[in-house]
Amino acid sequence: MRRSKYLLNTLKETPKEAVVISHQLMLRTCMIKQLASGIYTYMPFAVRSIRKIERIIRQELDRVGCIELLMPSVQPADLWNESGRWKNYGKELLRMKDRKENEFCYGPTHEEVVTDVVRRELRSYKELPLNLYQIQTKFRDEVRPRFGLMRGREFIMKDAYSFDVDEETCDASYWLMYEAYKRIFSRCGLNFRPVEADSGLIGGDYTHEFHVLANSGEDEILSCNQCDYAANVERCEVRQPAAFSGPELDKPRRVATPDAKTIEEVSNLLGVQPSQCVKALLYKTENEPVLAFIRGDRTLNETALRNALGVPELELLNEGDAREVGLVPGFVGPINAPDGLSLWVDPEVLAIEASVVGANAPDAHFTHVHPSHFANYQVTSLRQAFAGDPCPRCDEGVLASWRGIEVGQVFKLKTKYSESMNASYLDEQGHSKPMVMGCYGIGVTRTMAAAIEQNHDDAGIIWPVQIAPFHVTLLSLDVGSDEVDGAAETVYQALTDRGVEVLYDDTKGRPGFKFKDADLLGIPIQLVFGKRSLNQGLVDLKMRGTGEKRSVALAECVDETIAALRQQGWEHH
């Protein structure tokens, strides 16, 4: 591609709305143009990278037997009523009406449509397993779109859906996809981790997210430094201590703690460690208030509490709400708690020999509280794991914390949709059974953004060669000189003939400008053609990633370039 005929207007200055690096660089390199909040045009330079990511996805999914199809973006409300999601999905679902006032939505995901396809087409166990996928634009009306392509409303997604006869073969389909995902993200040149994630209410035993490691990631993930355990912090398991089993040495003592409402104030006033205090948090489910207790120096994991209660929603209550259920804000504890509250206690709390708890009375706490003084409670792991915790799986490991960008998820749906939408097959005995489903997503455009988040420096993008919009950029410093033009044209043609994608900067710019621009664009290899070197029969080859530069003979430069590309993992297709 000749730069003079391409659409690629780079910016020297960073538009002010961009705060994360991928967003800034994508704007500066003319990759995206915003049309509305969370809605972008993918410009030519970006589309080239998107197509490469898609190509890798297609190859790896086809390899494990997935079959590509393409479903409609606009979906009738009827289908969503069958699954129950027309009511439940909420405002993220973009709804609309056609001219006949029939209701439709723009697809945020395609469980309903794919289940409908399969229930019409499949009858027999002999046709299973089946895994259908598509790559398509999705729309989710996010509450707060942000960070460019990292959290857009419209985005390109690969979604796949597996159909199996039972849970066992569904597991096999799941792990096949898990391995395919590892190959996909590896081939994209990304540093990533598959992590255990929360499966919510329908998910069942496990689900994994694939995270690209980057400081700007919105998720915290924890991984073991010894074994391969890794989990989203909201799902991360905690090694729990045994309850303190020694005898009660003393009765709880009621002490005056005027105005000491926070853990910090109480521990300072009484001269005890925060880890000896008990923190109480009041939540509300749809039906009932719930009181949770964790150690004073810990953070509560709301996902853990939600799962323990088996509820989809949980709301943290404020002081006013606390008074309504008979609590004294700041002095809440497990002893003499008002009736009608369900009490949940983290195991760590019960490992404290003598703890400090609120007295459920104004300006008072109990000290010397022994585990046996807790009454009418249930024990469940409630605290959030953090870096430095021992690994929950192996004996030697310690957890380390990372920021991650979620680029993919594999998920077991089981029979949620096949039952509600009646997608069934006949087994060998002629019995009708619901298919067991899995779903598997990859955010294509988010993957591209994550790649930039992970691969850049002060000068600009550093594309992994596998997903780079071009493999090589050829800079002509003396456009108009017959010698330079001739050499550049010849090499441009030769590289192109050998399957190398070249961005040929044949514009009449000054050298400094071209160098800066090439660094900004981040194409893996720069080939520099200028009189100064060419007079000695040389061209200059620079590796964008390492900054390494060397001069090579004009006659050798095509082979040298291809060798350097191969070294970075380039494969000619």
Add this chain to the structure above:
RNA sequence: CGGGGAGUAGCGCAGCCUGGUAGCGCACCUGCUUUGGGAGCAGGGAGUCGCAGGUUCAAAUCCUGUCUCCCCGACCA
């Protein structure tokens, strides 16, 4: 949805307080000089000042309403 900020040329911004011919830098076009790390000079094109209403002889500027965008938080199959 709560809190904060911003809409003036493609991008970055000034002008608004104190109403009176809409400006600067980058980018773009023309010419000359320059040419190995974002050149210099000269000339030029480009803006319904987010939108609507009001006050006024006169509104980018004052008043009211409204829309959009960004950031923090809540939320995120």
